[in-house]
Amino acid sequence: MRLEEVRGVLEDAELSPYQAKTFLALLKLGDASVSEIVENCVVPQPRIYDVLRSLDEKGFIETYEEDSLRARVVDPDTLVDELETKSERYAAAAEKIDSVWEQPPIGEHHIEIFNDFKQVVRNAIDGIQRANDSVTIAANGSEFLQLKSALMAAKQNGIVVQLSIHLEQSSNTDIDDLEPYLKDAASEVRYRHSSSPFLTLVDANRSYFGVPRRGRGYGMFVQDQALSSMLFRYFQDSLWGRWDVVYSDRSETFPxxxxxxxxxxxxxxxxxxxxxxxxxxxxxxxxxxxxxxxxxxxxxxxxxxxxxxxxxxxxxxxxxxxxxxxxxxxxxxxxxxxxxxxxxxxxxxxxx
Missing domain, CATH: 2.30.30.690 (SH3 type barrels.)
Known part of the structure; x- marks a missing residue:
């Protein structure tokens, strides 16, 4: 990057054009008198004293008297740190803008149909990783194990995870065998004796529903308040309230x-x-x-x-x-x- 381009960056970082020119002139000169600075940065002589004083107050340069007023860049760390901080904020803002742009607007519905059940599970994992508040899941044992890492990370981040789990008759795994994983991956677990479709609801507005079949299976992703509310009520009535709690980390005391x-x-x-x-x-x-x-x-x-x-x-x-x-x-x-x-x-x- 040329110094002329650096000047534009400094102006973006809230330095005035005169401040940016003066700082870059001192960066090259190292130590200079007022007249030398004016010659190298094309700042009007009546303005240079105010500009030097403002840069000194920001900690970007140092001014001192030696027969006449002089200035120098002692250490650019203060400015470099500020630029790096702004850079990180810009990068974070850009990432957030991109993330929000890719998501369907709140209040608008969005539905995707999948002809491969594995795609439903992959999308559910991505949804869990982006959860802000809550994750509600109905899954069998093998599906739970696929989601386990994402659920553990979500719980560690303070997300409330409700898991309704069913183990197939053909499974060699008992619910007790899963207990160590369940404690790390869920806030509350209920064990179902009946099977159901796969269902994951994230933050009350994103739903992942799927049915495995021999071959590929099928499923869908829904971002729609009405449909998600119906799926949540189905979960509460059929997959949650009637089944026994096998694990809960709920405290008897507040919060x-x-x-x-x-x-x-x-x-x-x-x-x-x-x-x-x-x-x-x-x-x-x-x-x-x-x-x-x-x-x-x-x-x-x-x-x-x-x-x-x-x-x-x-x-x-x-x-x-x-x-x-x-x-x-x-x-x-x-x-x-x-x-x-x-x-x-x-x-x-x-x-x-």
Whole structure:
């Protein structure tokens, strides 16, 4: 890169054109008087003193008196560090822009059909690796082992992982044999005695569904709130709630994390009835705009009312009302439409 190009980079790094010219002139001269600097950087003499003082204040050069004012670049590390930091931020921003561009916009649906079940699993692994809040999975033993590394990394990153697992009759593996892996790869595991299609739901808006068959099998990827909500309800009703827990890392004390609002309320209502002050952090999406959002505040109400005859699991409407510094928000679950926020992760803390 030529020095002229470096000057353009310095200006991009928020140096003025005069500051960039002066710094590069001093970089070549090493140590120079004001008149020598002016001759080499074409900065007007009336401006050079202000420019030198500003570069000195930034730590890029040093000025000193020796019969007359002189300046020198003592060590360019300060400027080099700043450029490297900006470079890293630009690279990270470029990567994020590229990543978001490749994803379908929130609120728009996107469906891909695969005629090879292996492609479904590969895409599910990629989805797990990009998870922000939650991963919900129904898989058999061999499928779980393919996802294991991605799930372990997700759990280590604080992602809530719910796993419903089934072992084929032909398998020589027992559920107890998988226990060491299950603890490292999932937040909660339930063991099914019946088989099901492969299903992975990521962050409440990306679904990977597949059926292995002799030969290639088939499947699909869905990014659509309505369809993902249907798949999630199918998971909760058929693949989760009715089966026994074989592992859970859920603590008896707060803080606690939930991806399902009904399970969350079931656990919270006794605390609310006893008068405890519970603080919720909600990660999710604004239902009106589809934008990602996070709010934090006190739970001041829930629907259905704890005193009503309605069961949480039978009620059509399940809502948490959260009071924040910015106002009060109605928070719904996976398929929320009328609430302010559709929650993908609910973290509850006791303020006591």
């Amino acid at each position: 606690k994390k939930f991806t399902d609002i009904r399970s969350c309320l079931t656990e919270l209502i006794p605390h609310l009835e006893s008068g405890e002050r519970l603080i919720a952090t909600i990660n999710g999406y604004e239902t009106g705009t589809g934008s990602e959002t996070t709010i934090e505040g006190q739970i001041i109400d829930v629907v259905p009312d704890p005193d009503s005859d309605s069961s949480i699991y039978e009620s059509r409407e399940v809502t948490i009302v959260v009071e924040t510094e910015d106002g009060t928000y109605d928070v719904g679950g996976f398929g929320a439409v009328v609430e302010d926020i559709r929650a993908t992760l609910i973290t509850i803390e006791d303020s006591a």
